[in-house]
Amino acid sequence: MSKPLQPRNLPSQKRSIARQEQILEVAGELLEKLGPAALTTIRIAEEVGISVGTLYHYFPNKEAILHAMGQRWLQQMANTLTQDEHYSPATLQEFVELFVNHMHQLYRKQRGLLHLVQGMFAIPQLMTLDEQHDELVINHVASRLEKLGVPLPLSERQRIGRTFHETSHALLLVVVNQSKPRGSKTLEELKRMLHTLAQSLP
CATH class of the missing domain: 1.10.10.60 (Homeodomain-like)
Known part of the structure; x- marks a missing residue:
């Protein structure tokens, strides 16, 4: 058992x-x-x-402690995305700026985040939290794209949302473990990558 x-x-x-x-x-x-x-x-x-x-x-x-940390991280992510909903970016570029800045603030606050995320992959009981975390961000991006007038079906907006999430998640884990100067450069590179993706959307 x-x-x-x-x-x-x-x-x-x-x-x-x-x-x-x-x-x-x-x-x-x-x-x-x-x-x-x-x-x-x-x-x-x-x-x-x-x-x-x-x-x-x-x-x-x-x-149980790691699970509680994962649950708290999930709740903080939900709170951050809810906060993001209070802003009304006029363009996809503005959305990218808000999204990355809010995510960066959240990732910086969580101590031991890299190990916690690794635990979500390695510990079976934490995998559900990781899946819920992914779903939160992907659906948030898909919803924002619709509000910004991107004429794509939900499945395509979710696919793009996953690209946003996977790219930002991977690089933000790098940013928070870098020195401030290097982290700032990586953060700007992340924004440029997502700006390029946003510019390619119909």
Whole structure:
């Protein structure tokens, strides 16, 4: 039987919620420093300043912590795309600028993102979160293309949305792990690539 991935107790008090968030923040920092193989519940508990038993009150194992981090990443992505909907770019070029800038801000905030994304590919229980993440972005781009007057059927707009997503996702993971000068150049190159794609649309 596979280990449970959900927290055993959903915290109802602000103090408990704050503790759960603290555990996830520390786990993200350690994941960034150590990588997934060296990340353990013992190390996380030590960094938080609690016993392993207390940690298990919130998360029964390391996989549950990674799953919760993935869920939080998914929710932050949904929030970012909802925020993006409040803007009304007049052209595809303006949309590219908004899309890349908002995604960049989000990717920079998530500690240990590269390892978390790798975990989504490697850990079967996290693959569903990765699929949901892809679907969110692809459908968002497809919807925006329709609003901007791109005369293509949904399936084609989704195909283009996947190209937007796969390209930006791969390069943003590079950007957040580069020095600021190199990251800025890579970010501009990403925008140029997506601008070129947008200009080719009917």
